[in-house]
Amino acid sequence: MNVIWRTLLVILRARLRVRRGRILEASEIGRIRLTTLPTDLDILKHMNNGRYLSLFDLGRWDLLIRTGLFDIMKERGWYAVVSSETVTFRKSLRLWQRFDIESRMVGHDDRAVFMEHRAVVDGEVYARVIVRARMMRFTGGTVGHDELFAAVGVPTGMPDIDDWIHEWASASALPSTRTAAPSVWE
Structure with missing residues (x-):
């Protein structure tokens, strides 16, 4: 439950930053400062x-x-919604350790957008995650990129997505929700 309070605090702080003119372009890196708590x-x-x-x-x-x-x-x-993610750990975060979460959008393919998040201490990466996310409608169905980019504009200044990320996304994909996906162990 403690993450909900952190979420609300991050949302409030982000709104304050926007009011103060500290907005980000889609290609920029966002940073928030956190502390490792006992519940973590x-x-x-x-x-x-x-x-x-x-x-x-x-x-x-x-x-x-x-x-x-x-x-x-x-x-x-x-x-x-997150459709897949992969995380790599390098060093452990310890109790009361301060760290930054750095986040940025790293591109898109024909169905999803990709983001990267890093846990960083004093400029050193401790962990990194690559996230593949899809846009959905509360009324049902997905939001296509044509509609998404018509609403937000096509992001500029994004790096090219590394080939391994495309390969990972393809290799880790599960069947569509309209297709059977029985749990059969080989």
């Missing part, structure tokens, strides 16, 4: 691997609000 730890006394993903969501909230995308999504009845 696992039994080995370092940040739980699942908690990283929850905290990277906070970076995504900041980025969506500060780029203006969140308001456009709200107006149109859209929301984003």
